[in-house]
Amino acid sequence: MASPEIEALSQALARLPGLGPRSARRAVLHLMKRRETTLVPLLAAMQQVAEKLSTCATCGNVDTSDPCSICRDPRRDDKSLCVVEEVADLWALDRSRLFPGRYHVLGGRLSALDGVRPEDLTIDQLVRRISAGGIDEVVLAMNATLEGQTTAHYLAERLENFPIRISQLAHGLPVGGELDYLDEGTLAQALRARRPVT
């Protein structure tokens, strides 16, 4: 029924995470019915990003400039480095605006199952960044998964001879978490890492 152009747009949209074929069709219809207010601005924004898109050679972030906006920001603390698995993690952490330093994206996590070895990640680049000096503290912000934690352990070992503080994100109850609904792993972590009430 739909013209080939509309079909192509539906299919391209349906490949986005969070959109299936059905919602993609709804989105296409929405775009077509409101050409000036939705389709045109989206097209322009997408063109801008497509033209300027680059991966930061320093930290591995994807941005519209290289070095990325975080690496270029003079207000950032050069002494602190937060290591994350993926760009999505960097974005998520940075939205909290609580980490004042810079980032390093590994590009994944060590995984025996998926055959991801240290040389498949940007670990050598990380070591070079730290060897270059000026970094006091490294925060290992891996996911709280088996593979994330394996990666964090591996990194901690690789970095142990540098004169830097190495920390990792706390594990425990998430904000709003109810004991009754949390898994045993989280409860065990929260109990093990319990802190004195002051």
Place this chain on the structure above:
Amino acid sequence: MASPEIEALSQALARLPGLGPRSARRAVLHLMKRRETTLVPLLAAMQQVAEKLSTCATCGNVDTSDPCSICRDPRRDDKSLCVVEEVADLWALDRSRLFPGRYHVLGGRLSALDGVRPEDLTIDQLVRRISAGGIDEVVLAMNATLEGQTTAHYLAERLENFPIRISQLAHGLPVGGELDYLDEGTLAQALRARRPVT
């Protein structure tokens, strides 16, 4: 954190139905990490649609040509006309491939509450299409809502003096519907419209 271009793209995507700010950010990241396989094709598809986008002067469908692909299709039955409220309804019905005729999009439904009167819809155009002759049957495919049914009644009255068959979609149990979970309105309709078992 994100550059203004990325922020703009996030916001434009977040205005699509089915995507919120969070899923829009995930979609942006997805597009940026896979530029060649996702961003570029989506951009091209969107450009095509944006350039060719038009509303069919005959039936009110949105398509990449005017007359739209349905109105141009020589295999369609000119004698049957299906009247729908919105373009989305046309697309939904046409996906079923069960209606062989052509369509007419009203552009909404009569609503005392929202102040939508007959002259706000394409009812005059519909009457002109039917007056022009050649149409045998009109299917009123309004939503099974109060306003949809009011609109169907109004149309049936407006069209009663034409030598045409006027029908409307059957109401009853949806396929897979379990009595226990259906509302009383649907059950009442299904009972009232019960048919002899042959």
